Amino acid sequence: MGSVVxxxxxxxxxxxxxxxxPSFHSSAHSLLRKLRHSNFHIGISFSPSxxxxxxxxxxxxxxxxxxxxxxxxxxSSVDGVNEITLSxxxxxxxxxxxxxxxxxxxxxxxxxxGWIIVFFDxxxxxxxxxxxVVCISKLEELPMIICSSIRKAIGDGVVTVGYIMKPSREExxxxxxxxxxxxxxxxxxxxxxxxxxxxxxxxxxxDIVLHKATDEIISVDLSGSSESLNKITFSAGMQExxxxxxxDSDCFAIxxxxxxxxxxxxxxxxxxxxxxxxxxxxxxxxxxxxxxxxVNGFNDPDLAQSLSEAKLSLPSIVKPQVAxxxxxxxxxxxxxxxxxxxxxxxxxxxxxxxxVDHSSTIFKIYVLGEQVFYAVKKSIPxxxxxxxxxxxxxxxxxxxxxxxxxxxxxxxxxxxxxxxxNVNSFDLELVTDAANWLARKLDLTxxxxxxVIQEGxxxxxxxxxxxxxxxxxVPDDIAVPAFWNAIRHKFESRxxx
Numbered sequence: 001m002g003s004v005v006x007x008x009x010x011x012x013x014x015x016x017x018x019x020x021x022p023s024f025h026s027s028a029h030s031l032l033r034k035l036r037h038s039n040f041h042i043g044i045s046f047s048p049s050x051x052x053x054x055x056x057x058x059x060x061x062x063x064x065x066x067x068x069x070x071x072x073x074x075x076s077s078v079d080g081v082n083e084i085t086l087s088x089x090x091x092x093x094x095x096x097x098x099x100x101x102x103x104x105x106x107x108x109x110x111x112x113x114g115w116i117i118v119f120f121d122x123x124x125x126x127x128x129x130x131x132x133v134v135c136i137s138k139l140e141e142l143p144m145i146i147c148s149s150i151r152k153a154i155g156d157g158v159v160t161v162g163y164i165m166k167p168s169r170e171e172x173x174x175x176x177x178x179x180x181x182x183x184x185x186x187x188x189x190x191x192x193x194x195x196x197x198x199x200x201x202x203x204x205x206x207d208i209v210l211h212k213a214t215d216e217i218i219s220v221d222l223s224g225s226s227e228s229l230n231k232i233t234f235s236a237g238m239q240e241x242x243x244x245x246x247x248d249s250d251c252f253a254i255x256x257x258x259x260x261x262x263x264x265x266x267x268x269x270x271x272x273x274x275x276x277x278x279x280x281x282x283x284x285x286x287x288x289x290x291x292x293x294x295v296n297g298f299n300d301p302d303l304a305q306s307l308s309e310a311k312l313s314l315p316s317i318v319k320p321q322v323a324x325x326x327x328x329x330x331x332x333x334x335x336x337x338x339x340x341x342x343x344x345x346x347x348x349x350x351x352x353x354x355x356v357d358h359s360s361t362i363f364k365i366y367v368l369g370e371q372v373f374y375a376v377k378k379s380i381p382x383x384x385x386x387x388x389x390x391x392x393x394x395x396x397x398x399x400x401x402x403x404x405x406x407x408x409x410x411x412x413x414x415x416x417x418x419x420x421x422n423v424n425s426f427d428l429e430l431v432t433d434a435a436n437w438l439a440r441k442l443d444l445t446x447x448x449x450x451x452v453i454q455e456g457x458x459x460x461x462x463x464x465x466x467x468x469x470x471x472x473x474v475p476d477d478i479a480v481p482a483f484w485n486a487i488r489h490k491f492e493s494r495x496x497x
Contacts, residue, residue: 006093162206195237217325358452369486375473
């Protein structure tokens with residue numbers, strides 16, 4: 001096994017606009033965000049002759065991203081290496097240095113010290129590559145070069161995980177150390193995929209793909225007579241990714257796109273949860289889904305009868321059938337009277353769901369491969385509290401966005417004893433059985449669901465299921481290794497098949 005990359009240096013001229021008022025290139029910010037949590041030493045080099053205003057911008061950015069800044073003279077670059085060596089110490093690997101192509105003479109000699117020199121050449125990337133020199137034409141290509149270099153040094157001992165999701169979600173995972181380019185203890189190396197570059201060249205470096213495809217949904221078609229989602233339209237990039245994985249058996253998704261379809265459809269999930277009854281025993285508390293009813297319109301004169309036949313009483317909670325990925329998927333309402341349904345401003349078709357009294361306590365369940373974790377969070381008040389609050393404030397129905405804020409009641413707080421009683425009633429074994437059952441039924445590796453415990457009966461009711469949750473309520477030193485192990489296990493089991 002050769003020496004792997006442990007440090008990355010970038011020449012300042014590739015990051016800063018050469019204007020009177022210096023600022024960073026937009027692509028530089030994206031690259032620096034990805035490198036920030038890569039588990040490498042990261043540095044920015046600059047010349048002693050660099051104007052003071054540029055140096056100030058560099059140091060400010062270095063502080064923001066927790067990088068180092070080093071003086072590295074174009075004319076005596078070898079001398080500046082000593083400062084880097086002293087600062088980074090024995091990093092146990094090579095340093096990769098990205099420099100502009102017009103600095104080949106000045107910095108090319110650093111390769112004699114074991115550095116990997118990568119030249120940035122917008123115009124001549126092809127020629128540069130054909131001459132046997134490592135060269136890129138876009139900053140977005142640098143992670144590919146880093147991962148390729150590590151792969152060459154380690155060989156088959158490392159599994160490359162390509163991942164794609166919206167930047168805010170990527171940042172949330174990365175800042176907790178979940179996406180290291182520097183291989184994890186169990187041999188995973190994470191490569192950010194981008195639709196700004198040809199996918200094929202990126203995926204040739206990848207063994208397995210982690211996606212949050214719901215971030216790439218363009219539209220969902222609910223027309224027709226089918227009781228489930230008829231058609232989901234993904235972005236052009238996600239469609240290309242899906243086609244590639246279907247054609248190349250060596251590159252596959254941890255959870256294929258078609259496996260997440262039920263999680264996008266609240267009706268389908270409710271129907272699947274009916275099967276939980278097989279886990280229940282007469283002498284024990286039950287785990288189940290809530291009672292529910294699909295409605296195509298809110299002004300149906302027979303709606304009251306339909307609610308009764310579905311075992312739904314008021315208040316109830318109303319949700320769009322589409323669970324995520326489109327506008328208004330999280331727009332919900334709590335209805336207190338049948339009259340509240342009239343002209344209700346919730347996207348149709350919708351699911352009317354049983355409102356379960358649960359002492360304002362919800363259990364967030366996270367399934368990471370074969371491991372199950374949970375966290376306890378405060379939730380919406382019981383029905384009687386909401387009803388009194390609604391009557392007092394003359395607010396009917398109660399509309400809210402579940403991603404932004406949940407309904408509360410002024411002057412009401414759930415007592416610590418009630419929450420403690422709810423927590424003590426939590427049956428982890430029962431929930432774990434349900435998690436394993438759902439994993440088999442949905443054929444998913446990484447997912448989550450929410451459980452509330454019904455007052456009086458003790459029933460554990462699953463009120464929501466989602467794919468690739470953040471699991472941020474679980475301590476990072478526990479959740480992240482479990483996350484890595486789930487991915488590695490999925491890769492190994494797929495390879496065995």
